[in-house]
Amino acid sequence: MVKQLSWKVGGQQGEGIESTGEIFSIALNRLGYYLYGYRHFSSRIKGGHTNNKIRVSTTQVRSISDDLDILVAFDQETIDVNFHELRDGGIVIADAKFNPTIPENTAVTLYSVPFTEIATELGTSLMKNMVAVGASSAVLDLDIEVFQEMVQEIFGRKGQQVVDKNMEAIRQGSEFIKQQLGDNVQTMKLEKADGKKRLFMIGNDAIALGAVTAGSRFMPAYPITPASEIMEYLIKKLPALGGTVIQTEDEIAACTMAIGANYAGVRALTASAGPGLSLMMEAIGLAGITETPVVIIDTQRGGPSTGLPTKQEQSDLMAMIYGTHGEIPKIVMAPSTVQEAFYDTVEAFNLAEEYQCPVILLTDLQLSLGKQTVEPLEYDKVEIRRGKLELNPQLPEIENKGYFKRYEVTEDGVSPRVVPGVPNGIHHVTGVEHDETGKPSEAPLNRRAQMDKRLRKTQNINFKTPVHKDAKHEEADLLIVGFNSTRGAIEEAMVLLENEGLKVNHAHVRLIHPFPTDEILPLVQSAKKVAVVENNATGQLANIMKMNVGHAEKISNVLKYDGNPFLPHELYSKCKELF
CATH class of the missing domain: 3.40.920.10 (Pyruvate-ferredoxin oxidoreductase, PFOR, domain III)
Known part of the structure; x- marks a missing residue:
């Protein structure tokens, strides 16, 4: 057996x-x-x-x-x-x-x-x-x-x-x-399983279930591989919960509709792949300057352009962090398992509302469409946090028929938020620079105050596990770093490397931006060599690490960009070549 x-x-x-x-x-x-x-x-x-x-x-x-x-x-x-x-x-x-x-x-x-x-x-x-x-x-x-x-x-x-x-x-x-x-006849009889009931699902289904659990009731989207299953799942589930899915004419409309719904107080999301995210970039900038929460799923696939639409790649990383014009606060998350995809989707909605900014949940084709066993989800662990949103506030009357300070400069960078129609909550909403009430303003001092306030809000993100760490060694011969679906291959390669006497630590980055420097830096410092594993040609995660933690001389790229996922022994061999 x-x-x-x-x-x-x-x-x-x-x-x-x-x-x-x-x-x-x-x-x-x-x-x-x-x-x-x-x-x-x-x-x-x-x-x-x-x-x-x-x-x-x-x-x-x-x-x-x-x-x-x-x-x-x-x-x-x-x-x-x-x-x-x-x-x-x-x-x-x-x-x-x-x-x-x-x-x-x-x-x-x-x-x-x-x-x-x-x-x-x-x-x-x-x-x-x-x-x-x-x-x-x-x-x-x-x-x-x-x-x-x-x-x-x-x-x-x-x-x-x-x-x-x-x-x-x-x-x-x-x-x-x-x-x-x-x-x-030659048989390959399996040892008996434990008989326990577990889920068996793809990452896209876990994301969609996470959105429902988070209280999302609206999804505008345009079908695209490998994101379409999120839309298809919610088409079946949301109507029974009073929600709906709208197939839009393109990804521009999808993103702006999601922004509009969130502005009105409804938790909404949209999902696409690289080409669709390219179209959404201007709208993501709008969410940034209007400080409107929105959750966007990017299921990475082979690019550029149409590229390899049904193949594995992780080449959207830089685009998701820096793709928008201008400078806005933004959060980019990257779950590594189907189970994490569920919990991180819930957390994406919480962070979007707490910090009033776009949150991009980054997956890849292997995680989005790969089907894997998942332990029963613990719904009692789910919490809903809506930040400074006041749904039924008793706002004081504003003197001289003034306006609510929706974009008030605050110490933590997060301004008070109300939904349309709240008495005494009237304010302007515009994509141009504005003052605390939303009125357009090009005054230099105001511009600086609003920019500093927006960028200040994401300096200390409250994300419980920004890095999944398997660091048994105080001093390691090798630190392997990855994100998204490479986790399984890395874990198996580690065992093979350890069997040969190497001391190996592993860090899997779940919060890509803002980068968790304080979590990663000690692991890099305590390792002789660092291998950054990515399904792209330019070592995007490695470059982000060099920007944030330094130690470029230690960092080596382990890359694969032929459309196929990493295999454990293949990764083991590439890491062995570093010694």
């Missing part, structure tokens, strides 16, 4: 590859296994190679595995593209329809199974993915009944006959492996 394995299914987009992976993984999740899934797909609706790689383990996993144990192939291209990942002793389960072949003289076993033929005899070739699930279950020595609940949930609305036929497809796929190959 094995404690973990990696399973991948591949074929052409539109063949049911995603549903195959969903049924397989969710069933195992419900048995209590930990899973981590990552989809490789083309930037088109149908056609082109796609695959779904799922790691199954009896313990927590947060990264894609280096190698592959089982490959389920619906076409020869899947074998050709992915065969190199298979370890010695690995298995290929392929549709007999295309007469599958594998390279000669390899320690990999090929099982040719008539997926399409079995499915067609049962009524439709569309069920070939269920035959593949059944064949996989036999190789894993799983009882096919573990899939009954999933099949019932997915196909139950179509009638019991459809449910029964899909279960029959799974049964026949399993029986083919068992009966036709007899004692020669």
Whole structure:
């Protein structure tokens, strides 16, 4: 028996590859296994190679595995593209329809199974993915009944006959492996899981759930990969809570509508990817100068321009910090796990209102769309903080029909805030520089006072865990620094490096801006070398570190920008090269 394995299914987009992976993984999740899934797909609706790689383990996993144990192939291209990942002793389960072949003289076993033929005899070739699930279950020595609940949930609305036929497809796929190959079938039985119930979700779903939990009831957005699932989730959930989602004509409208809703006192968010954030920059500046809270999700993908819309990259970092013209207060956060994505989304709304500024929640494609096991969320830990917003204030009358000092210069930089319609709360709102009441003003002393006030508000951000630290060593040979989805690969690479006698610390930055210098600097000072791990070509996080903590001579870039995530052994090898 094995404690973990990696399973991948591949074929052409539109063949049911995603549903195959969903049924397989969710069933195992419900048995209590930990899973981590990552989809490789083309930037088109149908056609082109796609695959779904799922790691199954009896313990927590947060990264894609280096190698592959089982490959389920619906076409020869899947074998050709992915065969190199298979370890010695690995298995290929392929549709007999295309007469599958594998390279000669390899320690990999090929099982040719008539997926399409079995499915067609049962009524439709569309069920070939269920035959593949059944064949996989036999190789894993799983009882096919573990899939009954999933099949019932997915196909139950179509009638019991459809449910029964899909279960029959799974049964026949399993029986083919068992009966036709007899004692020669090679199994990879997993150790029994603990049976505990856990969530299994993508980062985008966690963000959307976090927004609902934070009290957000409005989302204007324009669909874009890999952010669209946030919008799709909220389309289903918000109406039942008195909220709504509006698909806007573009990202400019989405951002300005979100700003308007927040100005009116409604917690609102929008979400996009790099190209959409480029369009939002002017509006983000408007939120900065009007001191209007707004939460914006940037799900990074390969750029520039359309770039690699369905591939992994982390190249929006500098743009999110410095992209707006002029100088405004801004907070940029970067969760590293699906669980953090939920809690950090809630916190993003709190910080936006406490500091009355834009908050950008930065994720990447691997975190946004990668599906992973999540421990039950602790809703009692969620708190709602609205800062200096007065929803039902009793404001004193203003003498001589004056105006409310919405932009009053305060010691902490945060001014009093009211929503429209509050008696005695009238004030101007404008994108030009203004005085304390909002009236336009170009006076030099006023300009300086307002600029200093706005920039003062984010000098001391109240964020509980700006850096996730695993620092066991007072003096380390190597400090590995990363952000977003690289955390899992870094954690596994650390173990390999420690096994070779190196002392390794890890810092994962969750608050990108303002940069947590006080948290990072001691770790850098106590390390002989620093490796900054990023999915971009220019070492953006490393450059930000050099600007904020110095010690440039210690800092080395570990970069990958081919559209694929880091793998643990790959990262281990790159870090080893530093010594």
